Amino acid sequence: MKLSKPIALAFLFVVCFACENNDLVSEDSLTELKAKDPIYMDLGNTMRTIKVKNKTNGLSKSANSSNASKSYDVELLKVEYITIGDGGEMGNIIFFKDLGNKMLGDDFVPGFSLDGTNNISYSVDDSRPSDDLNILQTHNAINRAMNTWNDITCSDIGLFERPNSGNSGWVAKYFSDLRIEDEDGNPIPVFVDEDGNALDFGGSYDYFADVNHVGWMDASFFDILAPGGSTFILGATFTLTFPGTDFDNNGKPDVAFREIYYNDNFPWNDGNHYDVETIALHEAGHGLSQGHFGKAFLSRNNKVHFAPRAVMNASYSGIQTTIDKTDMAGHCSNWSSWFNN
Numbered sequence: 001m002k003l004s005k006p007i008a009l010a011f012l013f014v015v016c017f018a019c020e021n022n023d024l025v026s027e028d029s030l031t032e033l034k035a036k037d038p039i040y041m042d043l044g045n046t047m048r049t050i051k052v053k054n055k056t057n058g059l060s061k062s063a064n065s066s067n068a069s070k071s072y073d074v075e076l077l078k079v080e081y082i083t084i085g086d087g088g089e090m091g092n093i094i095f096f097k098d099l100g101n102k103m104l105g106d107d108f109v110p111g112f113s114l115d116g117t118n119n120i121s122y123s124v125d126d127s128r129p130s131d132d133l134n135i136l137q138t139h140n141a142i143n144r145a146m147n148t149w150n151d152i153t154c155s156d157i158g159l160f161e162r163p164n165s166g167n168s169g170w171v172a173k174y175f176s177d178l179r180i181e182d183e184d185g186n187p188i189p190v191f192v193d194e195d196g197n198a199l200d201f202g203g204s205y206d207y208f209a210d211v212n213h214v215g216w217m218d219a220s221f222f223d224i225l226a227p228g229g230s231t232f233i234l235g236a237t238f239t240l241t242f243p244g245t246d247f248d249n250n251g252k253p254d255v256a257f258r259e260i261y262y263n264d265n266f267p268w269n270d271g272n273h274y275d276v277e278t279i280a281l282h283e284a285g286h287g288l289s290q291g292h293f294g295k296a297f298l299s300r301n302n303k304v305h306f307a308p309r310a311v312m313n314a315s316y317s318g319i320q321t322t323i324d325k326t327d328m329a330g331h332c333s334n335w336s337s338w339f340n341n
Contacts, residue, residue: 030297030305035314039094039226043178043190049073049243052170052256054114054207072114072207074240074256076174077106080286081225081236082279084266085304085315089232091292092314094225106239106253107289110339114207114256118339119158120288121209122146127166128215130276132268138276142213145280148323149288155335157288162209169214171238171259172203175224191224210257211287213280216264230265234316235279237261237286258287275319278311282320285312290330 051071075097082091108120115121124142126135143161150159176199178190189198199220219230226233237260241253248254260283266274292314294306306313310326323331 029300031299033088033090033296033298033304035292035296036090036092039092041094041096043096049075050170050174050205052114052205052207052240072256073243074170075243076171077239077241077253079171079225079236079238080291081222081229081233082282083232083315084234084274085296085317086302088298088302088304090296090304090314092226093291105289106241106255107250107334108210108255109247112242112247112254113210115162115209117158119160120211121160121162122211122213122284122287123162123164123168123209124213125164125166125168125208125215127168128217130216130262130268131264133270133276137270138216138268141270141276142280142284144321145277145284146211148281148321149284149331152323152328152331152335154328154332155338157335157338164208164212167202167204168206168208168212169201169203169259169261170205170207170240170257171261172201172214172217172221173205174203175221176200176203191220193220207257210255211284212257212259213283214259214261216262216268219263219265221261222263222265230263233263234266234274235260235262235283237283255289260284260287271319273318274316275321277321278319279316281311281323282313282316285327285331288331289334290327293326293330 052074054070054072077097078093078095080093083089110118124139126139129135130138146159150157175191179187180190182188191199193199201217201221222229222233225236237258239258240256242256245254262279268274268276270276290312293312294308294310296314297305299305304315304317306317308326309317311320311323312327312330
């Protein structure tokens with residue numbers, strides 16, 4: 001039987017699409033999921049600049065960079081999160097600061113790192129472990145993910161691990177400390193549990209590394225980001241910037257550091273569903289300035305399919321521990337011209 005050209009092309013699309021996702025589905029069983037617009041979360045007068053303590057040499061091109069301990073102003077810009085995908089809830093981005101153009105990019109700047117080097121540093125906080133895996137398993141899985149990004153040959157970011165003494169997390173501390181005033185001028189907590197008690201996520205304003213894997217947080221932390229967020233957000237990467245700076249004159253906010261949080265409300269695995277290395281690889285992609293990528297489709301059995309399937313898809317679609325061409329192109333675009341000597 002000879003197929004007409006339109007039918008043949010449609011058939012080819014379905015076959016190729018199914019092969020990409022390792023699951024044969026018919027074209028008419030898929031519904032395209034439209035990407036949601038970025039969210040702007042207005043923190044009102046609680047949005048403020050905080051000083052972060054830095055125990056290293058500080059910005060390598062700043063004045064008096066030889067000081068062993070300094071403080072720098074940083075502020076919360078945005079968070080990007082990945083979802084479980086089942087049921088059609090897709091990952092998204094939330095902006096905490098209105099820049100006018102909410103799609104404006106942000107990036108690290110060579111020579112202006114809080115660790116005083118042109119290399120990109122990362123840390124892993126083992127003081128907030130997963131309920132399902134031991135510390136060695138999660139730490140090693142995160143290390144494998146970071147090494148996978150570092151092994152891409154188009155860039156020379158010199159990725160290295162800095163020790164983390166525990167209780168890290170600017171964002172955890174920030175959300176714990178957020179307060180507003182009642183009509184009598186008394187401070188009240190912004191985020192409370194069902195009994196009205198202030199939520200305390202711990203953390204500190206100390207700087208650790210450029211990309212920080214802060215650990216596993218309980219459900220209430222992710223419910224702050226979206227209604228019921230604890231039921232569909234697997235991980236989230238927060239971007240902290242130097243306020244009002246543009247060191248390299250590229251029109252983008254200058255990143256101070258990023259923090260990655262994992263949702264302990266899910267059953268985590270090492271090499272199975274939900275795989276730590278896979279999610280860490282995705283979140284580290286955000287940590288290295290990549291956004292979400294790919295069109296998403298929902299099948300009749302509520303399974304999400306992506307075209308193309310990539311590490312930086314907005315939702316989890318199974319184990320992915322290698323960097324393929326789509327993710328590599330995004331990384332190389334960001335980092336191929338990185339100044340490192």
